[in-house]
Amino acid sequence: MGGELTVHHDPGSVGLVETRSVRLFTADAPLTLASGRTLGPIDVAYETYGTLNADGSNAVVICHALTGDAHAAGWHAGAKGPGWWDNLIGPGKPLDTDRFFVISSNLLGGCMGTTGPSTVNPETGNVYGLDFPLLAIQDFVEVHRALVRHLGVGRLLGVIGGSMGGMQALEWSLRYPDEVANAAIIAASSRLTAQNIAFSAVARRAIMDDPNFAGGHYADTGQSPDIGLSIARMMAHITYLSEDAFTEKFGRAPQNASRRPGFGVDFAVESYLGHQAEVFLERFDALSYLYLSRVMDYFDPFAAHELVARRRPVNYLVVSFDTDWRFSSAHSRRIVRRLESARYPVTFRDITSPWGHDSFLLVIDAYHDTLRAWFDRALEVGV
Amino acid sequence: MGGELTVHHDPGSVGLVETRSVRLFTADAPLTLASGRTLGPIDVAYETYGTLNADGSNAVVICHALTGDAHAAGWHAGAKGPGWWDNLIGPGKPLDTDRFFVISSNLLGGCMGTTGPSTVNPETGNVYGLDFPLLAIQDFVEVHRALVRHLGVGRLLGVIGGSMGGMQALEWSLRYPDEVANAAIIAASSRLTAQNIAFSAVARRAIMDDPNFAGGHYADTGQSPDIGLSIARMMAHITYLSEDAFTEKFGRAPQNASRRPGFGVDFAVESYLGHQAEVFLERFDALSYLYLSRVMDYFDPFAAHELVARRRPVNYLVVSFDTDWRFSSAHSRRIVRRLESARYPVTFRDITSPWGHDSFLLVIDAYHDTLRAWFDRALEVGV
Numbered sequence: 052m053g054g055e056l057t058v059h060h061d062p063g064s065v066g067l068v069e070t071r072s073v074r075l076f077t078a079d080a081p082l083t084l085a086s087g088r089t090l091g092p093i094d095v096a097y098e099t100y101g102t103l104n105a106d107g108s109n110a111v112v113i114c115h116a117l118t119g120d121a122h123a124a125g126w127h128a129g130a131k132g133p134g135w136w137d138n139l140i141g142p143g144k145p146l147d148t149d150r151f152f153v154i155s156s157n158l159l160g161g162c163m164g165t166t167g168p169s170t171v172n173p174e175t176g177n178v179y180g181l182d183f184p185l186l187a188i189q190d191f192v193e194v195h196r197a198l199v200r201h202l203g204v205g206r207l208l209g210v211i212g213g214s215m216g217g218m219q220a221l222e223w224s225l226r227y228p229d230e231v232a233n234a235a236i237i238a239a240s241s242r243l244t245a246q247n248i249a250f251s252a253v254a255r256r257a258i259m260d261d262p263n264f265a266g267g268h269y270a271d272t273g274q275s276p277d278i279g280l281s282i283a284r285m286m287a288h289i290t291y292l293s294e295d296a297f298t299e300k301f302g303r304a305p306q307n308a309s310r311r312p313g314f315g316v317d318f319a320v321e322s323y324l325g326h327q328a329e330v331f332l333e334r335f336d337a338l339s340y341l342y343l344s345r346v347m348d349y350f351d352p353f354a355a356h357e358l359v360a361r362r363r364p365v366n367y368l369v370v371s372f373d374t375d376w377r378f379s380s381a382h383s384r385r386i387v388r389r390l391e392s393a394r395y396p397v398t399f400r401d402i403t404s405p406w407g408h409d410s411f412l413l414v415i416d417a418y419h420d421t422l423r424a425w426f427d428r429a430l431e432v433g434v
Numbered sequence: 435m436g437g438e439l440t441v442h443h444d445p446g447s448v449g450l451v452e453t454r455s456v457r458l459f460t461a462d463a464p465l466t467l468a469s470g471r472t473l474g475p476i477d478v479a480y481e482t483y484g485t486l487n488a489d490g491s492n493a494v495v496i497c498h499a500l501t502g503d504a505h506a507a508g509w510h511a512g513a514k515g516p517g518w519w520d521n522l523i524g525p526g527k528p529l530d531t532d533r534f535f536v537i538s539s540n541l542l543g544g545c546m547g548t549t550g551p552s553t554v555n556p557e558t559g560n561v562y563g564l565d566f567p568l569l570a571i572q573d574f575v576e577v578h579r580a581l582v583r584h585l586g587v588g589r590l591l592g593v594i595g596g597s598m599g600g601m602q603a604l605e606w607s608l609r610y611p612d613e614v615a616n617a618a619i620i621a622a623s624s625r626l627t628a629q630n631i632a633f634s635a636v637a638r639r640a641i642m643d644d645p646n647f648a649g650g651h652y653a654d655t656g657q658s659p660d661i662g663l664s665i666a667r668m669m670a671h672i673t674y675l676s677e678d679a680f681t682e683k684f685g686r687a688p689q690n691a692s693r694r695p696g697f698g699v700d701f702a703v704e705s706y707l708g709h710q711a712e713v714f715l716e717r718f719d720a721l722s723y724l725y726l727s728r729v730m731d732y733f734d735p736f737a738a739h740e741l742v743a744r745r746r747p748v749n750y751l752v753v754s755f756d757t758d759w760r761f762s763s764a765h766s767r768r769i770v771r772r773l774e775s776a777r778y779p780v781t782f783r784d785i786t787s788p789w790g791h792d793s794f795l796l797v798i799d800a801y802h803d804t805l806r807a808w809f810d811r812a813l814e815v816g817v
Binding site: 257286300 | 469645684685695701731734
């Protein structure tokens with residue numbers, strides 16, 4: 052509850068914010084998905100920071116990763132901490148809300164206010180469950196575009212995202228290059244490897260094989276597949292940190308040296324993973340985990356889009372982190388090579404960081420300096 | 435069933451073998467474990483290949499890894515395949531059974547014939563379950579030593595093992611350096627990292643949180659924690675192969691291109707993992723998985739043993755594989771440095787192999803050539 056006090060004294064904060072909701076598609080005017088199926092209504096949870104300037108030329112969209120939400124910056128009333136990318140977004144920060152108008156929304160298929168598989172299907176009165184349609188990154192982009200239009204923004208100055216957020220930025224720039232001046236693709240991939248898919252496959256098995264999953268109808272039973280979702284989250288967390296980061300943070304430290312060894316929480320790293328699972332269960336939904344993780348497996352934009360020479364190409368920033376093994380630098384280098392093959396302008400940085408994939412969420416000077424310079428330059432050049 | 439035919443025509447095979455069993459400790463003469471607790475009776479499943487020579491100077495002990503068993507070489511009647519290290523052990527093979535007497539046994543705590551947590555405790559008439567005592571690598575070694583004595587062998591020409599087997603070889607050589615002339619430590623570790631522990635911790639959580647685990651009393655219910663053990667095995671398998679090996683074997687190949695995408699087995703890699711889980715369930719026990727994996731977490735022999743200069747030190751071979759990320763070359767290099775600090779003779783090879791941790795089970799020329807030369811040299815020098 053200390054958040055409210057902090058916020059009013061932090062000049063770099065966007066301050067108190069609220070998540071808003073808007074219905075962007077309806078049953079009568081649904082969204083046609085990549086799969087051909089239609090979906091409506093679609094409600095979208097979103098936040099904005101800063102002010103759209105008179106000519107609408109300062110809008111930047113934030114795309115979140117697998118387990119993110121619309122609350123990227125500032126503080127919710129009574130919250131214990133700020134939004135998930137608050138270190139990036141605010142007055143004087145790299146994405147300076149004194150100059151940029153920032154839009155952040157929860158993904159289609161998510162569980163933080165935007166329509167997803169655990170939403171009630173108004174046609175049946177029951178939660179969609181596994182009847183929710185399979186999604187693609189381009190479906191996320193279509194919903195983002197609808198939100199941007201709703202907010203009265205034309206061509207975007209920029210779109211930025213890390214991990215699965217970077218996939219959305221990439222897809223948007225390839226599918227609608229006229230709508231985006233700049234795209235920042237951070238710690239992302241244009242094509243998951245078999246190992247990437249394997250980790251997600253095991254996570255999904257853990258969820259779906261949990262007896263409480265009940266074929267996706269767990270909303271009816273009052274019991275949720277917490278065990279499976281915990282396993283999925285703990286396993287994913289291992290891939291978010293580098294091995295050296297694990298060593299640095301935990302080493303082989305015992306959690307409770309006086310305890311008799313056993314199969315519980317003997318080591319600090321076991322306590323950490325358990326805690327991660329616990330807080331995750333409070334905020335995330337198993338069906339969303341299935342849907343959103345599967346989207347990444349199928350993402351392969353360079354197979355879907357022919358890259359053509361453009362008079363005014365999107366200006367790209369691609370960032371990787373040298374200890375990221377979830378999506379290693381090789382994934383980013385592949386994106387860079389493909390974009391460069393079409394002579395699109397690409398700035399590439401492989402940032403030195405000990406923290407692995409999670410680096411994209413952290414304050415790392417070389418990383419934030421790069422983002423700051425890139426956003427400043429974007430504003431100078433304009434939409 | 436084709437195994438029997440094959441075997442009689444394969445000059446490199448030790449032929450038909452049977453696993454034998456011997457009671458090495460009893461309730462009256464139990465084993466005192468590292469923890470101070472006693473355990474007896476202990477039955478041990480083992481096999482031998484080749485013949486002990488007149489002066490007992492050609493004996494080599496094989497130590498198996500987490501999920502191995504006593505059946506390292508040759509064929510069981512009617513089996514579909516040979517023992518797990520058959521490519522190494524046999525007439526004319528690197529561990530040449532025309533010259534060496536090879537001993538292989540199932541670990542204490544295992545589930546392949548040696549006493550373990552799913553054995554019936556004769557005192558209670560029930561399966562031990564979680565009442566089975568926590569084990570340490572040195573407990574495995576004590577049981578191995580008792581078997582060696584039972585077989586009439588004195589000083590061992592060699593002890594060899596991969597992964598957790600290498601830990602046993604290392605522990606044996608440090609604790610009883612007068613009993614072992616040569617020790618080969620392959621793809622092993624003397625000290626797990628936080629990341630190593632993390633993977634095992636999640637696997638154990640998957641097993642213990644499976645409702646069918648029933649606090650370890652699943653033998654009484656007739657239902658076993660198959661879901662948890664499957665998740666554990668699939669996750670472990672990801673760590674056994676290098677990322678490049680996954681790409682090479684599976685890439686992004688669909689399992690069934692005509693199937694509608696969903697959350698099942700869409701990609702070949704998902705089918706592979708599922709198959710690995712399935713065959714594992716048929717042969718392995720969840721309690722053994724808990725006990726044996728926990729042993730590795732605590733293994734830290736260089737903290738336990740003071741290395742002293744020796745007139746006749748153990749001769750070491752340490753082997754790592756350059757794409758192994760379960761126990762990377764850094765783990766082996768650490769072992770080498772510690773042994774060298776005491777001026778023990780160490781041959782170290784970091785073998786180039788695309789296959790990751792699993793390499794220690796495969797025929798890789800540089801690897802097998804090194805083993806052959808090392809065993810030949812061991813025999814020349816003698817015990």
